[in-house]
Amino acid sequence: MSQARLERRAAMATLLEGRSDDLLVVPGLGSTAWDLAATGDNDRNFYLWGAMGGAAMIGLGLALAQPQRRVAVITGDGELLMGMGSLATIGIQRPANLAVIVFDNGVYGETGMQPSHTQSGVNLLSVAGACGIDLCLDVHDAAGLADLAERLKTFTTTLFARVLIEASEPPRVLPLRDGVALKQRFRAALGAN
């Protein structure tokens, strides 16, 4: 399969360009966390250093608790595959302010580029649609990415997007890893403390 793919750091930067204070971002552990950190640190990022399979559900709890803000979970295919049931859970809750975006490169980048299920035909876009998420976007070029970036500022229905990215490994940009500090600053930024 030869399909166009996007470069991950540029894709993350495009999605978050001109980001509003009302956008809360939860990346998965590993590459998407480094990609997010590379766009610049923000108190409204909740970086994960573990909890594999949990990013989408953290996003759901957060979106339900903060209906006046938008929440973007931006995670990898391996991370989402581990919590694929959470797409079913989100599919029946459907909070209007939750976006789940998967950076799908078909490999487990942190562990040595072993192939993930998506490389062999598992289609997370179809899974999300089958789970009842109405707005599912297939993003694999600059125009699609620009459209998704715009929608992230305005969406009013649960959104899922699969962004096809290259299997590259840019230098790590490591964010804060003290979980208590990450939690406290996030809550403080929201006025939740």
Next chain:
Amino acid sequence: MNAQAANWPDRLFNTFKRAGIRQVGYVPDAGHARLIDRCRADPKIRDVVLTTEEEGVALAAGAWLGGERSAILMQSSGLGNCINMLSLTRSCRFPLLMLITMRGEWEEFNPWQEPMGSIVEPVLKLCEAEIYRARKPDEVEGLAESAVQLAFGDERIAAVLLSQELIGKKVWTK
């Protein structure tokens, strides 16, 4: 068991309301059936049915990040599904209120419930959870109140274990 004693799920629900619980995650469970029904009927509580209990651990973390209190309901076998996700809870010191109905410990017909049921308490201790074991109906509410205080006051894991005697025997043949 008289009517007053049998209404412990309603009293647990009242504890939820007093504590300001706004999200309740659960995998359906017969022992929690009444409490689940009460949560589903309350417009101020978002009931979130899960495909596996570990989703509830992550849900609770997200809820707290957003300033809401939550609880998760499961049976003893479900605790086993949560173990690695509890690293999130512990690394970030998230509050976590767990209500666990016990299987495999009293009049259990199904031997497959015993292996996980028998290790619930040691596993919770290893995870630095505080355990509140309720054996009698009139203990449930007071223990749940204490668990709420510890979970949200100290930002820790508080697990209320609802003994199998409270739930009653599962009927296997009708």
